[in-house]
Amino acid sequence: MALAEYFDRAAQAAAHAIAGFDPGAFRDTLERAHVGVTFGAQAATRAEGRALLDLTVRLLARLYPSVRIATDSRGGLDADLAATAREINPRIDISEGEVSHVIVVGDDAPRVGRVAFFVGSEQWQFGFSAATPISVGRSPNPIGAGGAACLGAANLFRSIVQPTPQLDRDLRVSVAELLAGAGVVPDLRDVRDDGRTALAGLGAIGNGVVWTLARTPLEATLHTVDAQVHELSNLQRYVLPRVADVGKAKVDLAREHLAAGAGRITCVPHRMRWGAFVNAEGFTWDRVLVALDSAHDRRLLQSSLPRWIANGWTQVGDLGVSTHRFDGSGPCLICLYLEHGQVMSEDEQVVRAFGLSVDDPHLKLVRDLLYRGAPPPRTLLEEISHARSVDMTLLEPYAERPLRALYVDGVCGGGVISLSQQATPGRDAHVPLAHQSALAGIFIAAAYLLDVLGIRRDTRQLLHLNPMRRFPDEPVREFTKDARCVCNDEAFVGAYRAKYPPRA
Template identity: 35%
Template sequence: MGLSNFLSKAGAAASQVLQGYTKELFEEILLRQHVCLAFDEQAATSKEGLQTLDLTVRLLARLYPCLELVPLSSNLDSVKSTLEALAQSINPQVAFGNSGTVTVCIVVGKTKVSYNVPTFYLGSDNWITKFSDSEPVLSGGSDNSLAAGAAACIGAANVFRYVFKDYLPNSSLDTTLSMSLVDYRLNAADPVNPDVRKINIGNVHLVGLGAVGNGFVWALRKSPYLEGNVTGVDGESIDLSNLQRYILTDQDSVDCKKTEVVKNSFCSTGLNIAYHPEHWGEYLEQCCDLTLDTVAVGVDSAKDRILVQASLPKIIFNAWTQTNDLGVSRHIDFIKEPCLACMYLPTEEKQSQSQEIAQNLGLIDVEGEGLIRQYLALNLPVDQVLIERIASAKGISVELLKPYIGYQVQAFYSQVVCGGMLMSFSNDTTAPNNVEVPLAFQSAMAGIMLAAEVIVHAGGFRSNPIGTRTRFNLLKPLSKHNSESCDKLIGTNCLCQDEDYKLVYIAKYMGR
């Protein structure tokens, strides 16, 4: 039984939510777990059931070193083998345990099990996600993967909350729930559940193919009922730490372009897919037509989101993850409704990039910040001088940092700090400042919700207003009140208050 080779990034994520976190405690708790995923013929022969199983394995294998995949019906050995191979492609050291040692269980299908451990039943019905802590909830046969994937995220969240219950404040488990991804009402007597039919989503740009973008693509990758064009834009490559929450990646993805990983993930579908391995600004410079009908935003910084809004798409759907919540926001009309920039304009002074990097590298004095600023301004690679300063500040061996000599400072920072390596090297339990590291089920859920917004809007499935944003915290039981309206930032310097931006938007979309 082995912990993954990207566990340091998972540790960085856990350190942000677990009280009393230490690397040793985190690993000890994980090594005690034998997480069971049980399934029967009902799950294995339904389209939605197979999707729930697929994503559940993708989520569990990124964290837990011992899984047990248990067929509850005969003739399911091939399904079990496929799921085991998927888990091993993510973490080659994962072990498959003995049923006598199960510590927590997830069940997909119609069979009730009798393990004397917390057991979570997952299922879905087209747009409706289902979960129960006591009875099977079954899986539907539609081509719609979204609710099936959301069920996997809720199940993985409950496993995490149970496993780390002694270190998560106020985090009880969900009981029985159903939720439509059309309107997000919880346990509604009349859940919205429109039939999936041929839906043309038009021209959609997906900006950011990271963790949230992976969730978006996973939700659409087997969608024969969809037509239209999806253009993925991201200029970055995969590094090992990304495997912690990029649900489409495995060990073979390291050093590949994010666009290449997404390209290889799409199966038979009616969508036309294009990939651009550039950053958003670089992509726009090459475009002949800056008419952007729908943009789905999966980037992870306020600056990048404001940049997307500045390119004036007609419609923007935005997804986010942060320590205490995840969600989506809707920006349908730049003139009348809050724009994306309204949600992210800074309200207080923030650290500069050089200050943030210096602080998280332990170079907290003025001289250290000036040193980092020099490396950034001159585009200097990490060298022996810099790693000696960092090693001395963090109290670690220079040898641990030598493999990163030659990296650009931002790439070094991304892998060593954001990737959790520095925390692992130094046994420092303090999470990096201004660095959000969500858990895999949080990012996947946000990506699925982002995909749902695109399809729901294109299909005209939402007859009643739902508000500007929907959000909830998967580290706690789901709430009935998770959607809200927001106001435009009247009287500010927001883009949507600028007369020139408004005139350009009107000319681009309302004058056609």
């Protein structure tokens, strides 16, 4: 039994996710955890159950050295899941041994393990409970199942690594309701997208989009755009690749996965960046699913003026999805990612990273200090010291230096906030956990399917949550256009409207 060979990357991701991170202790914690997944005939024979199990195993096998797969159903699904786990981590132990934490899928699963997390789904709805089994639905819709897998993996992770775990209470959440309003339960059968649709980016989030779409009955042509090949370090946080896929172009693996899926999606791979893609294939796109990882690339993509955009993101303590129409009442994608913008701002990331509450006084103070390159006042250092349980003597050297230095050294660089050198991420690198990125991808896919079904959501709202905390009561947040953005300019809006005249 051993941790995956790409484990160090997992340690980086966890470094961001857990305050006071110690990679040695993290390694020990994972090696002590004997996690499992258990299911009965219900999950084994229903599409939602099989999707939920598939994603659960894909998530667990990347992080834990020992994953038991227990079932009383016949049909060999347990052997298939074990094979998937071994392809992801050839060193994994899939034994019959004792299990400390188990994810229970469906309401007829045999019980193993001391700590159980029950997950289930019904179409767009995912369910979680720490007390009661939950059934899985028969629909061909993988959204609820995918969400349940991520929520199960998130609770399992928090229960293992957090000293006082933030576990979800009994939860039933409809992704369709979150994205499109109460009472919406659209049927996915016979769903067809006749438009020009592209998926930009096949990183961790894009993998989540592909996993989801491959399991829907959607009929569509999907252009996938990504220039890179899979590296070993990707395996920690991507849901699709196996060790054998290292070196393969990301667009090729996505095409294989979509071809093997349940749907009728014709995948057209483009191994290039977005700019080259639109130069070659044209600038008129009805829907673009944005799974890019930099603000710059997102602004560039929006400036090519697609008709509709679903954008997903992960950052420290946050994941989410937003949708955009350039001439809508809500912000465009550039608004969202303008420097010092209102939502994805660096100030908010910094405030979160220091463990401070994200409120106006903190945001204003941090924004001002970052902008002026000024050092933090002593009161702010004391707050950080308290919030992060860091000794004040370690922070004092930063009283004379710009606040950014404390952020770069202390949070990103392995200084005062107890990251060892071994787990030092690159300065801008944020390596999210697999379940965090997967959930962002599932949300993008859900927003896309709803738009294809003609169920439009208000583009002034975005959906986001912190994967290290309980599922929020109000994950939907309002936001507005940025007055400095080009989407306020009549010339740009006119060009957009000329490109996409209202349909008859």
